[in-house]
Amino acid sequence: MTLIHDLTAGLPAGAVTxxxxxxxxxxxxxxxxxxxxxxxxxxETTEQVCHVVRTCAKHDVPFVARGSGTGLxxxxxxxxxxxVIVLTRMxxxxxxxxxxRMAWVEPGVLNLDLTRGVEQSDDLFGLHFAxxxxxxxxxxxxxxxxNNSGGPHCLADGVTSxxxxxxxxxxxxGSIVLLGSEGSEDDGLDLRGAFVGSEGMFGIATKICxxxxxxxxxxxxxxxxxxxxxxxxxxxxxxxxxxxxxAALEMMDKLCLQAVEAYIHAxxxxxxxxxxxxxxxxxxxxxxxxxxxxxxxxxxxxARHVRVAQDExxxxxxxxxxxxxxxxxxxxxxxxxxxxxxxxxxxxxxxxDRIYEIARRHELLVLNVFHAGDGNLHPLLVxxxxxxxxxxxxxxxxxxxxxxxVEAGGVLSGEHGIGLEKKxxxxxxxxxxxxxxxxxxxxxxxxxxxANPRKVLPSPAACGDLRHVPEGAWI
Amino acid sequence: MDLSGLDPIIEAIRSGVSVGVRGTxxxxxxxxxxxxDTWVGAPVGVIDFQxxxxxxxxxxxxxxxxLSSELGTRGQFVHGIDSGVGTVGGALACGRSGLHxxxxxxxxxxxxEVRLIDHRGNLVKAxxxxxxxxxxxxLCRLFVGSFGVLGFAHEFVLRTRPxxxxxxxxxxxxxxxxxxxxxxxxxxxxxxxLWDGREVHLCLTGHPSDIDAxxxxxxxxxxxxxxxxxxxDWRQGTVRPADVxxxxxxxxxxxxxxxxxxxxHRPGPSARREEQPERRGIVHRLLAEFNPRRLLNPHVDTESx
Ligand SMILES: Cc1cc2nc3c(=O)[nH]c(=O)nc-3n(C[C@H](O)[C@H](O)[C@H](O)COP(=O)(O)OP(=O)(O)OC[C@H]3O[C@@H](n4cnc5c(N)ncnc54)[C@H](O)[C@@H]3O)c2cc1C
Ligand SMILES: Cc1cc2nc3c(=O)[nH]c(=O)nc-3n(C[C@H](O)[C@H](O)[C@H](O)COP(=O)(O)OP(=O)(O)OC[C@H]3O[C@@H](n4cnc5c(N)ncnc54)[C@H](O)[C@@H]3O)c2cc1C
Numbered sequence: 052m053t054l055i056h057d058l059t060a061g062l063p064a065g066a067v068t069x070x071x072x073x074x075x076x077x078x079x080x081x082x083x084x085x086x087x088x089x090x091x092x093x094x095e096t097t098e099q100v101c102h103v104v105r106t107c108a109k110h111d112v113p114f115v116a117r118g119s120g121t122g123l124x125x126x127x128x129x130x131x132x133x134x135v136i137v138l139t140r141m142x143x144x145x146x147x148x149x150x151x152r153m154a155w156v157e158p159g160v161l162n163l164d165l166t167r168g169v170e171q172s173d174d175l176f177g178l179h180f181a182x183x184x185x186x187x188x189x190x191x192x193x194x195x196x197x198n199n200s201g202g203p204h205c206l207a208d209g210v211t212s213x214x215x216x217x218x219x220x221x222x223x224x225g226s227i228v229l230l231g232s233e234g235s236e237d238d239g240l241d242l243r244g245a246f247v248g249s250e251g252m253f254g255i256a257t258k259i260c261x262x263x264x265x266x267x268x269x270x271x272x273x274x275x276x277x278x279x280x281x282x283x284x285x286x287x288x289x290x291x292x293x294x295x296x297x298a299a300l301e302m303m304d305k306l307c308l309q310a311v312e313a314y315i316h317a318x319x320x321x322x323x324x325x326x327x328x329x330x331x332x333x334x335x336x337x338x339x340x341x342x343x344x345x346x347x348x349x350x351x352x353x354a355r356h357v358r359v360a361q362d363e364x365x366x367x368x369x370x371x372x373x374x375x376x377x378x379x380x381x382x383x384x385x386x387x388x389x390x391x392x393x394x395x396x397x398x399x400x401x402x403x404d405r406i407y408e409i410a411r412r413h414e415l416l417v418l419n420v421f422h423a424g425d426g427n428l429h430p431l432l433v434x435x436x437x438x439x440x441x442x443x444x445x446x447x448x449x450x451x452x453x454x455x456x457v458e459a460g461g462v463l464s465g466e467h468g469i470g471l472e473k474k475x476x477x478x479x480x481x482x483x484x485x486x487x488x489x490x491x492x493x494x495x496x497x498x499x500x501x502a503n504p505r506k507v508l509p510s511p512a513a514c515g516d517l518r519h520v521p522e523g524a525w526i
Numbered sequence: 527m528d529l530s531g532l533d534p535i536i537e538a539i540r541s542g543v544s545v546g547v548r549g550t551x552x553x554x555x556x557x558x559x560x561x562x563d564t565w566v567g568a569p570v571g572v573i574d575f576q577x578x579x580x581x582x583x584x585x586x587x588x589x590x591x592x593l594s595s596e597l598g599t600r601g602q603f604v605h606g607i608d609s610g611v612g613t614v615g616g617a618l619a620c621g622r623s624g625l626h627x628x629x630x631x632x633x634x635x636x637x638x639e640v641r642l643i644d645h646r647g648n649l650v651k652a653x654x655x656x657x658x659x660x661x662x663x664x665l666c667r668l669f670v671g672s673f674g675v676l677g678f679a680h681e682f683v684l685r686t687r688p689x690x691x692x693x694x695x696x697x698x699x700x701x702x703x704x705x706x707x708x709x710x711x712x713x714x715x716x717x718x719x720l721w722d723g724r725e726v727h728l729c730l731t732g733h734p735s736d737i738d739a740x741x742x743x744x745x746x747x748x749x750x751x752x753x754x755x756x757x758x759d760w761r762q763g764t765v766r767p768a769d770v771x772x773x774x775x776x777x778x779x780x781x782x783x784x785x786x787x788x789x790x791h792r793p794g795p796s797a798r799r800e801e802q803p804e805r806r807g808i809v810h811r812l813l814a815e816f817n818p819r820r821l822l823n824p825h826v827d828t829e830s831x
Binding site for chain 2: 148149150151152153173174175176198199201205209210212213222226227228229230232233234235236237238239240241242244245247248249252264265267268288289291292294295296333334335336337340393394395396397422425426427460461462463464465466467468469473477480481482484485487488489491492493494495496498507508
C-alpha cells in the first residue's frame with residue numbers, strides 16, 4: 052500500500068492532498084526556507100491525527116505539524132518529503148472555566164479568536180489570553196505553544212509557557228499522552244514545560260488547556276521621544292531599576308517611525324532618533340503612580356516629549372503605529388528579513404550601534420522595532436530581492452547581528468524559535484555536552500525521530516561551520 | 527567561571543559509586559529507602575545580581591536567606607525562593623511555588639539558566655542568561671521539580687522581580703462555594719485565595735490605596751491578618767481547580783485549598799495521580815538518558831515523578 056492510500060483510508064474525503072499547488076503552498080512557512088512536501092493532511096480530530104502519525108511511522112516518513120504557517124524560522128517547513136499535518140480544522144474552543152480562569156482549546160484556534168471567545172466571560176474585569184504576538188490575528192495556539200511565542204504584553208505577564216497548564220499530545224508512535232494538568236502544580240517532571248517550545252519535534256498538541264488572564268481595569272499608554280537611541284535605551288533600564296515592570300515597553304527607531312508615520316499619520320515625532328511606547332496597566336492608583344514615575348525618569352534621561360494617550364482612540368492609534376510596522380516597511384522595499392535575538396537590557400545601546408554599523412557596511416537599510424523591556428531585538432533588514440547579490444549581503448549581515456548579540460551576553464532567539472534558520476548557530480551558545488542533553492530530551496519524547504526532524508539541533512557536519520540552508524531546503 | 531568547588535562533586539560522580547546531593551535536607555522528598563554511598567553539597571554564593579536586568583546568577587548551595595537578603599537590598603526577590611530554610615538548589619529541585627502561586631505564577635518560570643553536572647561528571651548548561659529565550663529545548667523547566675535525578679545543579683540564573691508596594695492578607699468567614707466563586711470573580715488578580723471551608727484568606731498586593739478600595743468595595747467582612755501558614759507536617763496535592771469546592775465542603779477544617787490553582791494541603795499524604803503508561807514511558811526514557819545506572823540521588827523515588 053502506498054503512503055497516500057493508507058493516509059486516505061483513515062481521513063474524511065478531501066482531507067489528504069498531493070496536488071502540486073497545495074504541496075508547494077505548504078512547502079514553506081513565513082520564512083525564506085522552502086522544503087519538499089510529501090503530502091498535506093487536514094485532520095479534524097485527535098484520532099485522525101493519530102492515524103496520520105501512525106501511518107507515517109509505518110512508512111518511515113517524517114511528519115510536520117503546521118498551524119497557520121506564520122512561523123519565521125522555518126519550523127513548519129517540511130524536509131525530505133515529510134507529511135504536513137495542518138491543524139487549522141481543529142479550531143474549537145472546547146470548554147471555558149471563567150471562575151478558575153482556564154479554557155481547553157483545539158490547537159488550530161487562532162490566538163485572537165481565543166481572546167474574542169472568552170472576553171465576555173462572567174468575570175468583573177473580563178478575560179483574555181495574555182500572549183499577544185503581532186501575528187495574533189492569524190497564528191494558532193498550537194503554533195504559539197510549539198514556539199513558546201511572546202508579544203508586547205508578555206513583559207509583565209510572561210510568554211506562552213506561563214499560560215499553558217496542560218497539553219494532550221500525539222507522540223510519534225501515534226499514542227496519546229496528557230502532559231501537565233488543570234491543577235497547576237503536579238509533583239513530578241514538568242513534561243508540559245519541556246513540550247512548550249519544542250517546535251513540533253516532541254509530538255503534536257491536539258488539545259491545550261490555557262490559563263486566562265483578567266483584563267486590566269485601568270490603562271495608561273505613553274509615547275516618549277528621544278534625540279538618541281542611547282537615551283531611550285537608558286530609560287528602559289532606569290524604569291526597570293525603579294521597580295516598575297510595565298505591561299509593555301517597546302522601542303522604534305527613526306527609520307521605522309518615519310515609515311510608520313507615512314503609513315498611518317498618527318502625528319508621530321518623525322525627527323526623533325527613537326521612541327518608547329510604554330503601557331502600564333492595573334488598578335488606578337498603581338497605574339497613575341507608575342505613569343508619573345515613568346514620565347519623570349524619561350525626562351531625566353532626556354525625553355523631549357511625553358505624550359500620554361488621552362482616550363481609547365489615541366491609545367489605539369499609538370498601538371497601531373507599533374502593530375503596523377511590518378506593513379509600513381513594505382512601502383520602503385518589498386522584502387524584509389527579521390531577526391530576533393535577545394541581549395541584556397544594559398547592552399541595548401552598544402548592540403544597536405553595532406547593528407547600524409553592520410547594516411551600513413553591507414549597504415543595507417535596517418529598521419528597529421522591538422520589545423525593549425526584555426531586550427528582545429527585532430532588527431529588520433529591508434531589501435529588494437530582485438537586486439543581484441542582495442540576499443548574500445542580507446545573510447552575511449544577519450549572521451553578524453546574531454554573533455554580536457551572543458557576544459554581548461545574549462541568546463539566538465527570544466520568541467521566533469530556532470527552526471531551520473538558526474539551528475547551525477546553536478554551537479555559539481551550547482557546547483557538545485549541552486547539545487547532547489537536548490538531543491536526549493528529544494529522544495525521550497520521540498525515540499523514532501519522525502516528528503519534524505532536522506530542526507533546532509545543529510546538523511552534525513555544521514558545528515563550527517555555519518551554513519544557512521540545510522540540505523533539502525532552498526531559499 | 528570559578529569551577530573549583532565542583533571538583534569533589536565531579537570526582538564523586540566519576541568514581542562510579544552512588545551519590546546524593548543535599549541542601550539542608552529540610553525537604554520531604556519521595557524516598558525509596560536506598561541510601562547513596564556518598565553525599566555532596568553544591569557550592570555557595572551569590573555571583574552577580576543585576577537589578578536593572580531583573581536577574582541574579584547564584585550558586586546552587588546558597589541559602590534562601592542569603593539570596594533574599596542580597597536581593598532585598600534593591601527591593602527585589604525571586605518568586606518561590608524568598609523565605610524559609612533551605613538552599614536555592616533544594617527549592618528548585620523540589621519545585622513548590624508556595625502560597626502565592628495564583629498571582630505570581632509558577633516557580634518553574636524563574637529558572638532562566640541552569641548549570642548541571644550530569645551522570646558522567648560533565649558540565650551541562652541549559653537555557654541562557656536573558657529574561658526571554660527560546661533558543662533550544664526548555665531543559666530548565668524539566669530540572670525544576672526533578673528532585674535532582676536528572677543532574678546536580680551548581681549554578682542558576684534566576685528571574686527576579688520587584689517587591690510590590692504593599693502585600694496585605696485579609697480574612698473573612700466564608701463557608702459556601704458560591705461565595706468563594708464570587709471572590710474569585712470580583713477581585714483583580716489577587717496574589718492568593720486560601721479556603722478551608724470556614725474562612726477565606728485573601729492576599730492583595732500593589733498600591734495601598736488600591737488594596738483599600740478593593741476591600742472597601744467588597745461585600746464580605748474582611749479583617750486584616752498576618753500571613754497564614756500551612757502546618758509544616760501537612761502534605762500538598764493537586765486536584766482539578768473546579769473540584770476544589772466539593773473537596774473543601776466535604777473536608778472542611780481538615781484541608782486548606784489554594785483556590786484557582788487546585789493545590790490542596792492536607793494532614794496526611796495525598797493520593798498519587800493516576801498514571802498513564804505513555805507518560806511513564808517518557809519519564810523512563812528521560813531517566814535512561816540522564817541517570818542510566820541510578821547512581822544520582824538513588825534515594826529519590828522516581829516512580830512518583
Ligand atoms: C508579521 C509577523 C509577526 C510576528 N510577530 C510575532 C511576535 O510578536 N511574537 C512571536 O513570538 N512570534 C511572532 N511571529 C511568528 C509566528 O507568528 C509565531 O511563531 C506563531 O506562534 C506561529 O504560529 P503558527 O500557527 O503560524 O505556527 P506555524 O508557523 O504553522 O508553526 C510553527 C511551529 O510550530 C509547530 N506546530 C504548529 N502547530 C503545532 C501543534 N499543534 N503541535 C506541535 N507543533 C506545532 C510547527 O511544526 C512549527 O515548528 C510573527 C510572524 C509574522 C509573520
Ligand atoms: C517541613 C518543611 C516544609 C516546607 N514546605 C515548603 C513549602 O511548602 N514550600 C516551599 O517553598 N518551601 C517549603 N519549605 C522550605 C524548603 O525547605 C525549601 O524549599 C528548601 O529550599 C529546600 O532546600 P534544601 O536545601 O533543604 O533541600 P534538601 O531537602 O536538602 O533537598 C531537597 C531535594 O532537592 C535535591 N537537591 C538539593 N540540592 C540540589 C542541587 N544542587 N541539585 C540537584 N538537586 C538538589 C535533593 O537531592 C533532594 O532531592 C519547607 C521546609 C520544611 C522544613
